[in-house]
Amino acid sequence: MEKTLVLIKPDAFGKNHAGDILKIYENAGFKIIAVKVMKMTPELAAKHYVEHIGRPYYPALVEFMTSAPIMAVVLTGDDVIKKVRELNGATNPAEAAEGTVRKLYAADKTKNAVHASDSEASAAREIPIFFSACEIFD
Ligand code: CDP
Ligand code: MG
Numbered sequence: 001m002e003k004t005l006v007l008i009k010p011d012a013f014g015k016n017h018a019g020d021i022l023k024i025y026e027n028a029g030f031k032i033i034a035v036k037v038m039k040m041t042p043e044l045a046a047k048h049y050v051e052h053i054g055r056p057y058y059p060a061l062v063e064f065m066t067s068a069p070i071m072a073v074v075l076t077g078d079d080v081i082k083k084v085r086e087l088n089g090a091t092n093p094a095e096a097a098e099g100t101v102r103k104l105y106a107a108d109k110t111k112n113a114v115h116a117s118d119s120e121a122s123a124a125r126e127i128p129i130f131f132s133a134c135e136i137f138d
Contacts, residue, residue: 003033003074003138004081005126007048007115010068012105013037018071021101021114024087025075034074034136040065047129048115060110072130076138081123084116 006025008018022032040048045062052058075084089100092109096102106113117123127136 001076001138002078002080002120003076003127004084004117004123005130006073006075006084008071008073009111009113009115010064010070011107011111012113013071014068017105021105022073024101025084028083028087030075030077030080030084032073033076033138034131035071037069037071040070042066044129048126057110064110074127074131074136081117081120085118088114088116
């Protein structure tokens with residue numbers, strides 16, 4: 001079954017929206033197969049956001065992602081990668097559709113509530129950054 005990595009970012013986690021966000025995914029039929037609350041270090045951020053290193057927003061992104069706890073989640077289900085990206089909405093919450101996680105809970109383009117893998121290759125790369133095999137029940 002297809003898997004995706006979701007990160008509930010410091011803004012949404014800090015405002016106690018983890019449960020609301022997980023409920024959106026569960027209501028869509030997806031299963032949680034791994035979860036943890038953790039601190040994202042600059043090293044972990046560099047690994048996860050490797051393709052963004054050098055972009056103008058990268059320092060602010062790392063500052064934000066390491067500022068407070070995040071929740072890392074693995075979800076599984078049919079077409080979960082594409083569908084969770086749809087449930088999350090556009091990167092910029094100002095452009096996110098009604099009812100999406102980012103429309104509901106995100107403040108701006110950096111503090112945008114959630115991350116989700118954007119392809120099978122990204123999911124396969126990202127999940128092991130956050131979880132060892134014995135932490136995922138699949
Ligand atoms: O998260 P998503 O895949 O929708 O967007 P991305 O383009 O892969 O960017 C990764 C993350 O970098 C975003 O979710 C934002 O938190 C941040 N970002 C930003 O702060 N400013 C931008 N102009 C673009 C992205
Ligand atoms: Mg992305």
